[in-house]
Amino acid sequence: MSLVRGCPNDSSxxxxxxxxxxxxxxxxEPGDGENENEGMEILVKVLGPVEVTDxxxxxxxxxxxxxxxxxxxxxxxxxRAVPLPALVDDLWADPPPTAAGTVRxxxxxxxxxxxxxxxxxxxxxxxxTVGTGYALRVPRDHVDAHRFEDTLAAARDAPGDRxxxxxxxxxxxxxxEPYGDLDASPWLEPERARLAELHRQAxxxxxxxxxxxxxxxxxxxxxxxxxxxxxxxEHAWALLSHAxxxxxxxxxxxxxxxxxxxxxxxxxxxxxxxxxxxxxxDILRHAxxxxxxxxxxxxxxxxxxxxxxxxxxxxxxxxxxxxxxAVTGGTNLVLAQEQRAAAAAEAERTGDPGLTARxxxxxxxxxxxxxxxxxxxxxxxxxxxxxxxxxxxxxASPALRARLLATVALEHRxxxxxxxxxxxxxxxxxARDLHDPNVLVLALNARFVQxxxxxxxxxxxxxxxxxxxxxxxxxxLPMFEILGHLIRIQVCAARxxxxxxxxxxxxxxxxxxxxxxxxxxxxxAAFRTMCLAQRSNDPAEVALAYRTLxxxxxGAGMPGVETGMLALALLSVRIRHGRPAPTDPDLDWGPxxxxxxxxxxxxxxxxxxxxxxxxxxxxxxxxxxxxxxWAVNAHTAIALRDASLAAQAHDALxxxxxxxxxxxxAMIAFGPVDDILxxxxxxxxxx
Numbered sequence: 001m002s003l004v005r006g007c008p009n010d011s012s013x014x015x016x017x018x019x020x021x022x023x024x025x026x027x028x029e030p031g032d033g034e035n036e037n038e039g040m041e042i043l044v045k046v047l048g049p050v051e052v053t054d055x056x057x058x059x060x061x062x063x064x065x066x067x068x069x070x071x072x073x074x075x076x077x078x079x080r081a082v083p084l085p086a087l088v089d090d091l092w093a094d095p096p097p098t099a100a101g102t103v104r105x106x107x108x109x110x111x112x113x114x115x116x117x118x119x120x121x122x123x124x125x126x127x128x129t130v131g132t133g134y135a136l137r138v139p140r141d142h143v144d145a146h147r148f149e150d151t152l153a154a155a156r157d158a159p160g161d162r163x164x165x166x167x168x169x170x171x172x173x174x175x176x177e178p179y180g181d182l183d184a185s186p187w188l189e190p191e192r193a194r195l196a197e198l199h200r201q202a203x204x205x206x207x208x209x210x211x212x213x214x215x216x217x218x219x220x221x222x223x224x225x226x227x228x229x230x231x232x233x234e235h236a237w238a239l240l241s242h243a244x245x246x247x248x249x250x251x252x253x254x255x256x257x258x259x260x261x262x263x264x265x266x267x268x269x270x271x272x273x274x275x276x277x278x279x280x281x282d283i284l285r286h287a288x289x290x291x292x293x294x295x296x297x298x299x300x301x302x303x304x305x306x307x308x309x310x311x312x313x314x315x316x317x318x319x320x321x322x323x324x325x326a327v328t329g330g331t332n333l334v335l336a337q338e339q340r341a342a343a344a345a346e347a348e349r350t351g352d353p354g355l356t357a358r359x360x361x362x363x364x365x366x367x368x369x370x371x372x373x374x375x376x377x378x379x380x381x382x383x384x385x386x387x388x389x390x391x392x393x394x395x396a397s398p399a400l401r402a403r404l405l406a407t408v409a410l411e412h413r414x415x416x417x418x419x420x421x422x423x424x425x426x427x428x429x430x431a432r433d434l435h436d437p438n439v440l441v442l443a444l445n446a447r448f449v450q451x452x453x454x455x456x457x458x459x460x461x462x463x464x465x466x467x468x469x470x471x472x473x474x475x476x477l478p479m480f481e482i483l484g485h486l487i488r489i490q491v492c493a494a495r496x497x498x499x500x501x502x503x504x505x506x507x508x509x510x511x512x513x514x515x516x517x518x519x520x521x522x523x524x525a526a527f528r529t530m531c532l533a534q535r536s537n538d539p540a541e542v543a544l545a546y547r548t549l550x551x552x553x554x555g556a557g558m559p560g561v562e563t564g565m566l567a568l569a570l571l572s573v574r575i576r577h578g579r580p581a582p583t584d585p586d587l588d589w590g591p592x593x594x595x596x597x598x599x600x601x602x603x604x605x606x607x608x609x610x611x612x613x614x615x616x617x618x619x620x621x622x623x624x625x626x627x628x629x630w631a632v633n634a635h636t637a638i639a640l641r642d643a644s645l646a647a648q649a650h651d652a653l654x655x656x657x658x659x660x661x662x663x664x665x666a667m668i669a670f671g672p673v674d675d676i677l678x679x680x681x682x683x684x685x686x687x
Contacts, residue, residue, distance in 0.1 A: 044144070045144045045173075046144065046179050047178055047195070048178070049179075052071075052113075067110055068182065070087065070106045070110060072188070073091075078146065079135060079136065083133035111127050126138065147173070148173055151167070152198055152202050154166065155170075155551075158554065159555055160209040163205065163551070164213065171206065174199060178195040204236065204239060227240045227256070237260035241276075242290060257283075338377075357392060364438070366483035367410050370414040370623035371413075371625075372413065386408060389408075399430075405443075406423070410442075413450065413452070414621050414622060414623035416453050420453075424447045425447070427439075427442070427446055428444065440471060441471060441483075444467060444480075451464070455652065456656055464487065466488075468483055469484035481511060485508035486508055489524070490664050493663040493669075494664040495658070495660070496663065509524055519557075525552060527666045529548075530665075530666060533546070533573060539574070543570055550565065564591055565667065567582070567587040572670050581603040582603070594617060598617075599636055607640075610639075610640060624665045631653070632670070635670075643683075650681070657677065659672075
């Protein structure tokens with residue numbers, strides 16, 4: 001086959017330095033040899049008419065519509081083999097007697113077109129014979145539809161600026177209707193619909209990323225067309241309204257929401273979602289999170305500037321401003337924590353323990369999670385605080401000592417060290433003697449994180465939450481009132497009490513909106529996703545919801561919560577539906593890798609590796625994930641018929657009878673503890 005030489009490289013997918021496939025040409029069926037010749041490198045495009053180009057962007061003629069349909073059908077299979085009978089049925093509604101031979105001829109002609117330099121009777125590296133069928137062996141990043149799908153999946157976990165850029169590029173690969181030059185057929189219509197839905201999701205995800213960066217005004221024309229074309233997609237109307245608001249068009253933003261409600265009711269008989277109502281309220285009150293803002297880093301640096309020249313005022317201001325910035329989340333939270341640590345370290349270098357104590361105590365931000373965002377930084381702060389307590393000695397004021405002790409307990413969380421729990425207890429006793437609500441809420445927060453040192457403390461956390469809510473409401477301490485509601489959500493989730501939890505979700509979100517704490521909405525969204533996982537019979541729906549949540553967590557500035565959470569959540573979905581563990585190499589298992597590794601080995605069919613990994617399992621840490629990881633261990637024990645591990649899991653989970661394994665996270669659930677214990681009992685009884 002002759003190719004046009006010297007044509008410009010106008011390919012929209014693939015990079016010159018990426019791994020390419022080698023192609024040659026040859027006979028209808030492969031021989032036993034290996035292709036040792038370098039040949040043409042190809043890119044396959046189906047997001048529009050079916051096209052093939054070489055590495056330089058020159059078109060490769062693949063022939064008749066029937067040949068292109070065979071190629072398209074193999075692309076749609078995503079690398080899986082398509083049996084010959086299926087190809088015959090896909091190409092003909094009423095196959096002729098010669099259909100199978102005709103398909104073989106189409107495949108042979110495609111091989112010659114795609115591999116013109118392949119020696120005769122050698123194996124095809126592009127269209128491989130698998131049993132009685134065929135599989136397309138083209139790397140995913142050389143097929144525009146596959147690369148688009150992978151880019152969309154990765155963008156769900158990426159920061160806003162990277163997601164926006166990646167999705168803008170991916171959307172540019174679309175040249176029209178997928179497989180646009182092929183006639184409608186039973187295999188093609190579902191694939192077109194699937195790709196079209198992914199395209200809509202990409203448009204919405206890109207818009208959300210751009211809006212979150214405060215750059216939504218230029219999106220208005222695009223989103224107006226998109227919302228009009230998809231009037232049933234409530235999210236499209238919300239994005240359009242948000243973009244109009246960022247463009248300074250508040251009246252038009254509200255009108256878009258009204259049009260959306262009217263259209264949904266008149267055309268589809270549907271009531272609008274709560275999200276539209278929430279957005280309308282946010283627009284009417286000019287909620288800060290809707291408005292474009294300076295970059296977080298610049299904002300925090302601006303806030304921390306001070307005209308004061310004194311060391312005390314400057315350092316204490318650094319902690320005070322960091323406290324104010326932390327509640328806004330995202331990059332501000334990360335920078336605030338860094339600012340606070342830097343201020344404490346600099347204060348200690350002055351040699352003045354009183355100054356150091358006040359700088360540390362000025363940062364009293366509530367803590368809801370028991371895994372530190374930066375363990376090394378937290379331990380450095382704990383060391384500084386303990387040294388400061390020692391240097392202050394017994395002469396320190398009770399209020400200052402209580403704050404420092406609470407700091408020790410809050411920062412040294414997720415451990416079984418008795419001295420950290422003792423610090424929380426002493427802080428609480430001092431605070432109660434002082435009758436100082438500001439100190440007491442901090443001490444109660446410290447006691448909350450230390451309650452995870454022992455399993456079965458859900459009731460204690462419920463009591464702490466109730467006091468936090470009452471105390472904070474009476475003394476106008478909104479951040480700690482929110483903390484109380486978030487703890488109550490976790491308690492209710494652990495107990496399976498969704499109805500009560502919803503009350504605290506509403507209360508937490510109401511306070512967070514008034515006091516501009518967007519992190520709260522990420523955590524309540526996580527609870528809703530967990531609820532969906534518990535009631536849904538569609539694993540794909542739940543997995544998609546968790547991937548969406550992971551995107552929100554990625555920008556929340558809480559790596560202690562985010563890292564590994566998506567992978568663990570997807571594992572919980574698989575286990576609840578009786579499916580093997582996910583083995584996607586791109587999943588980040590973070591700190592949960594050791595406990596999940598045996599199940600992942602089993603999913604790959606490697607029993608020996610699973611047993612070896614199970615034999616060296618560490619003790620789950622004393623934190624929010626304790627019971628979730630023991631639930632994983634329980635499933636591992638049953639799958640491997642490991643009586644020793646099963647007995648350990650039974651002992652670990654027994655104090656949590658009546659609760660939901662993983663529920664205390666208010667993010668993921670591995671099912672009722674009672675069911676897991678019953679399964680372990682059956683396993684142990686059968687030994």
